[in-house]
Amino acid sequence: MGEAARAAARALAHAPTVQKADALRRAAAALREEADAILAANLADMGRAGAAGLGAAMLDRLRLDPGRVAAMAAGLETVAALPDPVGREIAAWTRPNGLRFAQVRVPLGVIGIIYESRPNVTADAAALCVMAGSAAILRGGSEATASNRAIHAAFAHGLAAAGLPEAAVQLVPTADRAAVGAMLAARGLIDVIVPRGGKALVARVEADARVPVLAHLEGLCHVYVDRSADPAKARAIALNAKLRRTGVCGAAETLLIDAATPPALTAALLADLLAAGCELRVTPDLLGLDPRLRTAAAADWSTEYLDAILSVATVDGVAGAIAHVERHGSHHTDAIVAEDSAAAARFLAEVDSAIVLHNASTQFADGGEFGFGAEIGIATGRLHARGPVGLDALTTYKTVVRGDGQVRPG
């Protein structure tokens, strides 16, 4: 599979934008035409998963319906309309000896995606890889085998209809558990692995990979409300950051409140969250504000709840907030709410996270919200890409040097 992918990657690397976009639009059409087969396959997966006792949340992730298939197809059309990163000049300069340098985006090559139950990843990830000029090797969860095969078949029909090699997107037979190990060890055949899934999956990939990994670890995101915060902004942002969706990596897990915040604002922040059904685990100084408050345990400051639970700490100004985030955060996404521009500037500069926000919700941690159109995940590592991984981050670059016969002296 690795060698077939490499050959396909060579063809994709020089495929014109219109051909890649055509493949994605034809794949979208195939998804719509083959929706019945996809839904039947998904029903079979759901039956097996139900019999195996999968939890309700997992079953919901696995489940497809006509709306979800339509959304998958629309997603491919969105990616097809994105600007092609391949060939784009990143930088250009000329040296005193007349040599002209240009850094130009080129495809990564072969991208391995290892993911869990959501079958839509099969189409989304394939589309991003193809548009970025790379071949994809997909290894989905075993519970979604039939769904993934049906979606992959539709995608392959789109590739073939556009004259691109079907090996541009290959699906690993998911029954084969050894396949994950083989992918992680496939240095030279796979250029980068992108894991998409829960902590256990990402941890295994990071521990065993011999291939570079663009990983997304947990999002332990903070909202810090400074003493200078505008009360309306603080209340809206705290509520949205925690509760818009609690299961996404950009959801806030800890609210930090400046000890010098006006008591009325602190009370209102907690009252809003409680009224919206959020459980609050707080530092002892806040307990008196409401009988429903509980004392946070030490573990709460480093727990990614992904649920309607929030830890709340009083901190000593922006310095205290930065120290708390540094100690407990996951360097994913953190926000400050403040009208004091010096406090905001300090927070934005000193919090070492992939995404730092001023007066905006942490739930904007998303490739679509960044304007990337689509993303394959949010990278929390420090190398290559940091934050939402869109088409650009799925490329690398080469340096093209143009001369007129220059040789190097000395």
Place this chain on the structure above:
Amino acid sequence: MGEAARAAARALAHAPTVQKADALRRAAAALREEADAILAANLADMGRAGAAGLGAAMLDRLRLDPGRVAAMAAGLETVAALPDPVGREIAAWTRPNGLRFAQVRVPLGVIGIIYESRPNVTADAAALCVMAGSAAILRGGSEATASNRAIHAAFAHGLAAAGLPEAAVQLVPTADRAAVGAMLAARGLIDVIVPRGGKALVARVEADARVPVLAHLEGLCHVYVDRSADPAKARAIALNAKLRRTGVCGAAETLLIDAATPPALTAALLADLLAAGCELRVTPDLLGLDPRLRTAAAADWSTEYLDAILSVATVDGVAGAIAHVERHGSHHTDAIVAEDSAAAARFLAEVDSAIVLHNASTQFADGGEFGFGAEIGIATGRLHARGPVGLDALTTYKTVVRGDGQVRPG
């Protein structure tokens, strides 16, 4: 050491440019002041290495003299004068909802350098890391222990004189062989490992690292002379690419000659190289041109000689050259000599190497020649950095989002 480095990295990340530059200039001064101690330490290393039977090439790499110490000091001053990448805006955009996005360069954090005999790496690598705002953990070769300690001591004096933490640059006790393994496994403490040394070292690092690696593998570089080549440019470039220095990674190892090249140019190319003392291993069709030519063996096409030896193949035009490079090259640096702009464009687009050149010598594969001022190596991986790794490639970025109370709908 990892934790001390992490703490130092936090201080360095926000150190002003003038303070970092001051530290490097003071370290340069300390190298000059402590030159006697450094040379004495080096003499001791040389004595031990000679007794242990180290080869002449290794001994030359290990050897310091007043000129080399002066060059090391001057190198630090060069890095001190480079533009600081930290805080530089890479991109900025605004979304329809009013959110303002900016990608800003930030330090990588803690950089581990694992290197072999050249003691000057101790100063060079430390300077680049500090200027890029990162802490360095250095593990030099055991044969250079005393030299590295003396150089490191001088560097530490410079850091201290500038008010920066001495733990910003730490030297691993080189007697401890387990240290390399510990560095390679130090995920979370070391953010990236840069190996500098021979194939065996780089291979070990790539095989065992649990930390991301910016590696430089071999440079199997090609010069392709197209039928449309200007004869003077072709002769000058072939000679320079192979022989300016044979031991650098950008030295050409294979000359590809278009079968349709005028016979006079082919003969002149080979005669020039033979006259300059280069051994040539050629495809059989070229044997008749000179009695000193030998037939290349299959292994020659994938051998990095790093010596005055060159393999020479006749190929079928630019397509044949691209196929040869794809099959045998190491994706490092490859050049085309051609006046035909279509042939050049095709070569530059289709050869998937970190550096591709048109009408210029492969020996320009160097951070200094790129205008980067200094480099820590040439990355041959595909992620993060590709080609010479200067200050910019030693940073990562974060996204700063500025709003006015925006929350995410839906």
